[in-house]
Amino acid sequence: MRNEATLIQQPDAQNRRERLWTLIGGVSVRTKILGIVLTLTVVLGLGVTWQVRTVMRNNLLNELELLGQSLMGDLAARSAAPLRQGDIDALRELLTETVANHPDAHYAFVVDADNHVIAHTFKDHVPDELLNLDIKHLMEQQLFHYYQNSFSPGGGHHIHFENKDGFIHDFSALIDENRDETVRVGLSEARLQGIINQTTQQMLMTTVVVGLVGILAAMLLTWLLTRPILDLVTATERVRQGDLTVRVPHWADDEIGALADAFNQMACDLESSHRAVEEKEAARTRLLAQLINAQEEERKRIARELHDGVGQAMTSLLVGLKILDQLDGVQAMRHKAEDLRQVATHTLDNVRLLSRQLRPSALDDLGLAAAVERYLGEFSKLYPTLPVDFHADLPNRLPSTVETSLYRIVQEAMTNAARHSGATALSVLLTQRNGQVQAIVEDNGHGFDPDATYRSGSSVGLHSLFERTELLGGRLVIESSEEGTTIYVEIPV
Structure with missing residues (x-):
């Protein structure tokens, strides 16, 4: 019974403390x-x-x-x-x-x-x-x-x-x-x-006077203390409602002033982050629209290539085979067979080129370094006046997603340099160390303003570089000046 009474008294005491704290906390x-x-x-x-x-x-x-x-x-x-x-x-x-x-x-x-x-x-x-x-x-x-x-x-x-x-x-x-x-x-x-x-009466009167003075001083003190706090509460409510431009005044160089500065810095960071998110969303929207358009254009190109190239070649082969069937002389048949072989070879080359443009098989079979090196051969045919210095130090195969993204990043960076920079030399470096894989693409062109170009949303390729890097948790840095541009990519593996 005594233990039960003790257990009953403890919750009562706890409830009284909770009510007391609730009462104290309920006032301003x-x-x-x-x-x-x-x-x-x-x-x-x-x-x-x-x-x-x-x-x-x-x-x-x-x-x-x-x-x-x-x-x-x-x-x-x-x-x-x-x-x-x-x-x-x-x-x-x-x-x-x-x-x-x-x-x-x-x-x-x-x-x-x-x-x-x-x-x-x-x-x-x-x-x-x-x-x-x-x-x-x-x-x-x-x-x-x-x-x-x-x-x-x-x-x-x-x-x-x-x-x-x-x-x-x-x-x-x-x-x-x-x-x-x-x-x-x-x-x-x-x-x-x-x-x-x-004497007691005089001291009590003095206590009353001091109490009144204390109340006035306390009112002034509370005004000095609560005014910036109320401003912070109001500003916080406005931030909660979505107004990230709100700022609170710096009242004094004390703890409340430091709190106001911290709040203003937080609001500034939130505004910057919100603006960056909006810019990214807008860029992603534009990128998605352009990717859809690019996908449709790619489908049209593939369809056109198949129709105009492979289709016509196959038609030519069928016609040639029919003619070959009608020829009587062996020499004429040999000449016609040679023509048909060249048509078939050219058609096969076009199909292989189309396949590599969609996804290089060397990337799956041999890895990133071999795929980039094979792409350099095709790149040199398209841009014979732009020499490329390529070095790769990749001791181990990378995950498929990393290899694909880095391949597309290098491909896009080289294409942009060839088309827009006016460069006369280009270098590509691939390295892997300390759990990171790095790709550096550098040219000696006239350079550009990366920030302005990114904010304008005019370059789908630039947004694609950042998107691919961020999806893999990596980091992409672009340094550009009148002497050239360097694109540095680092992705954890």
Whole structure:
């Protein structure tokens, strides 16, 4: 049962903590700061007030006790002569003068050994509760103690009690060591309590004023703190809605200022990324459209090649075979067979060329280096005035997708250099090291602006180079100047 009770109490405590944090988290930052400042001001003000009040009360009571002992000793010494002379009026006058000259003195009277009043300062008589104090009870309450000092050589006692006039400190001492008369003086805390209350009131008023000033300062502080934060919240909401042009002002060179700078940099990066994505999407759209057109053009070209080249050659072969069947002489048949063989050879060469243009078989059979080297032979026939320096260091076969992409990239780069750069020399380098395969195509042409050409979307080939490289997780860099262009491709394998 005890364990069950413990398990029940733990969720309750956890729920209370969660509710507390929910309550705290449900208010604004401004309210939190105001609450913290106001709470600290009130707690600090009340704490200081209580501390000052306690210390002040203790000090004043100590001074009151010293005053009572001093007054008691002086009054005892001065009362001895009137008592010896039996001058009760002079004794009464002395008591009255003493009470009048000390603002804290409430009463004074003299009693004999039988506790009979000899003289006093009351209007009528000494109250019975003063004459018959319960000393035993006061001692139990630690409100009665003896004292011995230079003011009262005979010693005396100090009683602290409360009556209808407030708290009274009753001091008594023997008038003379050789006599039994005792003088008693009552000092009131009323004046001291008034001073303490007045000081407390002033400190509380000071706390209120400081609290108001603290609230004003906290409001200013919260405005300084929350204004840039609210600007950040507003800007974040606008970014969430798609406005990437929003920026927040730099308020100060502090943490909030650093946060504003970081937000502005983030928004700038997002805007750049969004613009780059839009440009890529637009480029891909154009590339897709042009690829579709290129595909259709390629189909038309293949159909035209098959119809005009292979089709006509096959027709010529059929006609030749028919003529060959009608020839009588062996020599004529040999000449005609030679013509048909040349037509068949030329047709086969065209079909092979068409096949290589679609996809070179050497790429699948021998690898990238052999396929590029074979392509260089065809390239030199198309562009005999542009020599090509080719070097390859590929110790291992590459994945099929990498070989195909690099082959197309090199093919496109060489074709662009031959068509547009006006170059007189071209070099191609293929290397593989450290898990990367690199392809470098360099010419000495007049160069171009890669960024402007890419953004304009006018070059499908340039977009194709970047697309093929990015699809394989690679990197493509184009450096171009008036002295030439270098295309650097790096793809992980």
